[in-house]
Structure formats: C-alpha cells, structure tokens
Amino acid sequence: MTQTYHAVGIGAGPANLSLAAMYDVLAPHQIALFEARDQPGWHDGMLHSGVRMQTGWVKDLVSLYDPTHPLSFLNYLVTTGRVYALLGAGFDTIPRVEYQQYLVWAASQLPNITYGTRIDHVEFDGALVSHSRGEAVARSQHLVIGTGTMPFVPEFLGALDPRHVFVADELNQRLTTVPDEPDLPWIVIGSGQTSAECVAALLSSGCRDIKWIGRRSWFAPLEDSPSANDLYRPAYQEAFLNLSRDVRERLVSGQILTSDGISPGTLRGIYQHNYEERLRAGRFPVTIMPSRTVTGARQLDGEIELECLTAGSGEERHRAANVVVAAGRRLAPLPFDPDLSALVDVDERGEPIIESDYSIRWKHADDHKIFVLNRGRYVQGLVDSNLSILPIRSAMILNSIAGRVVCPFRDDYLSTQWA
Ligand SMILES: Cc1cc2nc3c(=O)[nH]c(=O)nc-3n(C[C@H](O)[C@H](O)[C@H](O)COP(=O)(O)OP(=O)(O)OC[C@H]3O[C@@H](n4cnc5c(N)ncnc54)[C@H](O)[C@@H]3O)c2cc1C
Structure with a gap:
C-alpha cells in the first residue's frame, strides 16, 4: 500500500x-x-x-x-x-x-x-x-x-556535438584530457561564479588557451558588504514582501551582484595565474572578453564557432575545440x-x-x-x-x-x- x-x-x-x-x-x-x-x-x-x-x-x-x-x-x-x-x-x-x-x-x-x-x-x-x-x-x-535549478543552454548551443559543447557541471570529467593537449583552444561562456570556476579549473589543469566570454560589461565581483548582507535577513524579507511586484522586480535586478557576482578570491586567483603565466610563457593563457552576447554557433572545420554581439553592436566570431556553457540556471x-x-x-x-x-x-x-x-x-x-x-x-x-x-x-x- x-x-x-x-x-x-x-x-x-x-x-x-x-x-x-x-x-x-x-x-x-x-x-x-x-x-x-x-x-x-x-x-x-x-x-x-x-x-x-x-x-x-x-x-x-x-x-x-x-x-x-x-x-x-x-x-x-x-x-x-x-x-x-x-x-x-x-x-x-x-x-x-x-x-x-x-x-x-x-x-x-x-x-x-x-x-x-x-x-x-x-x-x-x-x-x-x-x-x-x-x-x-x-x-x-x-x-x-x-x-x-537546471543549467540553461541556449537552443543553438544545445544542437551542437555534446562532446565539444557541454555545461559547466560536466567539465570536471573532461579535465583529465587537458594536460595531454594544453594548447587546445577552449571557450567558457558566462559572467558569474560558475564560469569563473570553470576558467580557474582549466587553468589549474594546464590549459593555455582560454577565451572567457561574458555578457556583463565586466566580470563583476560578489557584493558582500555589510549593507549588502542587510538584504539577506528576515527583517528585509518582511519589508520586501510589502512592496508591489514591479518594485520588487526592479529591486532584485539592482541587487543581483549580491547573489550572482564572482567571489573576489576566485577572480584574484585567475588574474594572478594569468599574470604569472605571461611572465613565464610570454602570453596570457586567459583572454578576458566581457561585453559580448553569444547569439549563434556552428560546427566548422572540426571546431565550434561562436557568433557574438559586442556592447558596441559589432559582431565577432570566436572559435574553439571545446565550449563550456555556464550561462546561468533555470527553474x-x-x-x-x-x-x-x-x-x-x-x-x-x-x-x-x-x-x-x-x-x-x-x-x-x-x-x-x-x-x-x-x-x-x-x-x-x-x-x-x-x-x-x-x-x-x-x-x-x-x-x-x-x-x-x-x-x-x-x-x-x-x-x-x-x-
Ligand atoms: C555550483 C553552485 C554553487 C552554489 N553555491 C552557493 C553558495 O555558496 N551559497 C549560496 O547561498 N547559494 C549557492 N548556490 C545557490 C543555491 O543556494 C543552491 O543552488 C542550492 O543548492 C539550492 O538548493 P535547493 O535545495 O533549492 O536546490 P538543489 O540543491 O538544486 O536541489 C534540488 C534537488 O532536487 C532534485 N530533483 C529535481 N527534480 C526532481 C524530481 N522531479 N524528483 C526528485 N528529485 C528532483 C535534484 O536532483 C536536486 O538534488 C550555488 C549554486 C550552484 C549551482
């Protein structure tokens, strides 16, 4: 029964x-x-x-x-x-x-x-x-x-070869091959903590060619000040519940970096690693590419080519062997x-x-x-x-x-x- x-x-x-x-x-x-x-x-x-x-x-x-x-x-x-x-x-x-x-x-x-x-x-x-x-x-x-929540994958990326385009949650199991091919180009898509962790994990595995593409105009840190933490207490929640839906939506979008920003320690780690590798190898392993929205993708000559719209309304194309999608999560x-x-x-x-x-x-x-x-x-x-x-x-x-x-x-x- x-x-x-x-x-x-x-x-x-x-x-x-x-x-x-x-x-x-x-x-x-x-x-x-x-x-x-x-x-x-x-x-x-x-x-x-x-x-x-x-x-x-x-x-x-x-x-x-x-x-x-x-x-x-x-x-x-x-x-x-x-x-x-x-x-x-x-x-x-x-x-x-x-x-x-x-x-x-x-x-x-x-x-x-x-x-x-x-x-x-x-x-x-x-x-x-x-x-x-x-x-x-x-x-x-x-x-x-x-x-x-579940990882969000835009439709045009979901249609590509899953061996080369996959979500951040699957990166760990692919990292074992990185040391054998450190110069293989990778792209990480996303502006939040998950994307930063993927970049850091690739760097730690020895990858020397990473493009980090994000929509935000800079890879923004988590806002973790005392006044930001005020927003995460029961008293604020009580006040918030009394506001109209429109006002709540506006406030949430203004507060987003108190939740979805990148931990400063993760960012510092990437920048310091990048700098040191430049000293040793003469080039930055990570190219930091904010202000770009990925709008399309296709498979070309054994690589993945992404189409991006830049903040200045320009268009760019970027290619890589593997693409990690860390483009947020959906309910x-x-x-x-x-x-x-x-x-x-x-x-x-x-x-x-x-x-x-x-x-x-x-x-x-x-x-x-x-x-x-x-x-x-x-x-x-x-x-x-x-x-x-x-x-x-x-x-x-x-x-x-x-x-x-x-x-x-x-x-x-x-x-x-x-x-
Ligand atoms: C990588 C990562 C790190 C995070 N770190 C932090 C952090 O440091 N601090 C913070 O405040 N927030 C963090 N978050 C945000 C958030 O707090 C977490 O996602 C948290 O796990 C949400 O808890 P949850 O129980 O709602 O959902 P989840 O932890 O996602 O758990 C949902 C569970 O439901 C199961 N499930 C789904 N559908 C079904 C179904 N139909 N039947 C049965 N089971 C089902 C799933 O398998 C899953 O185990 C993080 C999020 C991510 C993705």
Whole structure:
C-alpha cells in the first residue's frame, strides 16, 4: 500500500533537507523526501579543487533558527573530529566540498529519504499523490517542491556535438584530457561564479588557451558588504514582501551582484595565474572578453564557432575545440499532472502565484498546501535562491502548515530603515 505522510518533499537539496531537519516540531517522522539522484550529494559536478562557499558556515540547515539542533554544521564538525583542523586551516569561507559532505552527513540522519526516485508527476485525488515511473510512491496532505535549478543552454548551443559543447557541471570529467593537449583552444561562456570556476579549473589543469566570454560589461565581483548582507535577513524579507511586484522586480535586478557576482578570491586567483603565466610563457593563457552576447554557433572545420554581439553592436566570431556553457540556471519544471495544473492559479507569465509563506495559490490550498522553494526571487527576494536563511524559510513553512506560530524567530537590532 502507498505510504501516507503529512508532507512529501520533492528533491533532497539543502532547501528540503532544512525543512525535513526541522519538521519534528510539527509532526515527527512525518515528512518524506524523494530525490532523483542515486545518492546524497550537492552540485557534485562543481566541486573543483579550491572552490569555496559564497556563504558563511553558520548559514547551515538549522542554526539560524536553532543553534542547538543536532544537525548544525558545528555539531557535524565536532562529531566528525574535524573542528580543530578546520579552524586551524583559517578558511575565509569553507570549501564547497565540505558543505557537500555536511549535507551528506545530515541527510544520513534524516528518516524517509528515498534516492533514485524522480517524481514525474503529482496528482490530486483528495490527497497529493506523487508518482515515479508510473507508480504512486507516496500520498500526502502537503507537498513541498524543492527541485532547484537546471543549467540553461541556449537552443543553438544545445544542437551542437555534446562532446565539444557541454555545461559547466560536466567539465570536471573532461579535465583529465587537458594536460595531454594544453594548447587546445577552449571557450567558457558566462559572467558569474560558475564560469569563473570553470576558467580557474582549466587553468589549474594546464590549459593555455582560454577565451572567457561574458555578457556583463565586466566580470563583476560578489557584493558582500555589510549593507549588502542587510538584504539577506528576515527583517528585509518582511519589508520586501510589502512592496508591489514591479518594485520588487526592479529591486532584485539592482541587487543581483549580491547573489550572482564572482567571489573576489576566485577572480584574484585567475588574474594572478594569468599574470604569472605571461611572465613565464610570454602570453596570457586567459583572454578576458566581457561585453559580448553569444547569439549563434556552428560546427566548422572540426571546431565550434561562436557568433557574438559586442556592447558596441559589432559582431565577432570566436572559435574553439571545446565550449563550456555556464550561462546561468533555470527553474526545474513543476511536476504537476494536467488536472492538478488546471487547479493552480497562474500569473500573466503562466507562473504559479506564490504567496508570502512560499505556498502557491490553488483550489484546495486551505487543506492542502503546496510550497515551492527557490522559485520566488520576485516574491520573497533574492534570499529565496540562496542558502542564507534556509532555516527561517523552513520556520515560515512550518508556521504556515500549523496555522500558528510553532517556530518563532527574531531579527532585532536593525539600524537600517527600508523604504
Ligand atoms: C555550483 C553552485 C554553487 C552554489 N553555491 C552557493 C553558495 O555558496 N551559497 C549560496 O547561498 N547559494 C549557492 N548556490 C545557490 C543555491 O543556494 C543552491 O543552488 C542550492 O543548492 C539550492 O538548493 P535547493 O535545495 O533549492 O536546490 P538543489 O540543491 O538544486 O536541489 C534540488 C534537488 O532536487 C532534485 N530533483 C529535481 N527534480 C526532481 C524530481 N522531479 N524528483 C526528485 N528529485 C528532483 C535534484 O536532483 C536536486 O538534488 C550555488 C549554486 C550552484 C549551482
């Protein structure tokens, strides 16, 4: 018989892991997560040597709501015997592989996570029924969609030979061949942290001919000042939720570098490596090429040729043997069956209307909440697409399901007055 839960979470990324870690407040062992990956992990293709988190380690799955929770990052460090070694190493921000291992450790202690189970669709028959490969795998009163994002590949690039044009997540497995052919030309497309990490990984593997092409007018650093961090606290989120949609959209686009900029350490590493190689070999291995939008691509004489539009409306063509696409990410599609989709209220863009508590507006929302995580940057602000206050989002969801405040949280000591 299909098991029934209070809530089912689709996806076992940090968003749903945080919620599952805190769910005992409401209903112990009554949330089940279904994860498409075969095993625990986190952006496993993007764990190049030297990559660092962009958020501090106190921003783990639980601590900002409950620092005494057994699944805190500090407890992970202490119980795995690595706390002194990590502190001694003096990282500004921890290696990404450390956060990944923390998630694996936390996930191993949560009941009811099923791996290797992609939820293909959810239907409603009085309960929310999640299906995988044609079979119902769970029934639940509530549903939490934490399916994250997928790499975006423009159509004209997607049509080319996947051995030579691939997304950043696949670079790691191709790097082994670089030392044999260090002069093979590569192009990395993108302006954000992921593109910078790809350039750095290619450089570290010995590649001597990289064009780094990005749309932004410079490869802009992450804005991580105290005033930028103000935007990633519950008090700002509360103020943001009171603004109109138009204003929120405008603010989000103005704030984008607080989320999507490049870590200064990554940029410095690339520039310093580039400079030193110029001293040694007489040429820069990386050509830095901002202000270019890639508009087309084709295969030519065994190479990939990209067409680019420059900021000054000029056209350029650039060729390489291999192209790495780090052109941003898009939301994973919502796995609703057509009948359930028809019950969901959508906005003028066809997107579900997201309420301030992360639930979507739909016909049976009074008794059956459906929450969407990491989809509401224009509702809750950029904080929704980051790890900064995961436990606060989980607390808001638990309060919403309970219909009362079961997870109180505070954000006092405010020196900023937002308008
Ligand atoms: C490389 C990288 C580094 C990042 N670093 C940071 C950082 O340092 N700090 C920060 O604040 N933010 C960072 N982010 C942004 C963001 O915080 C992360 O993407 C974070 O993982 C989002 O968590 P999530 O749980 O919403 O989604 P994800 O981590 O993407 O997890 C979603 C999970 O759902 C699964 N899934 C998808 N569809 C289905 C389905 N139909 N059925 C079952 N399972 C499914 C996927 O396999 C995946 O495991 C980073 C993003 C990337 C890409």
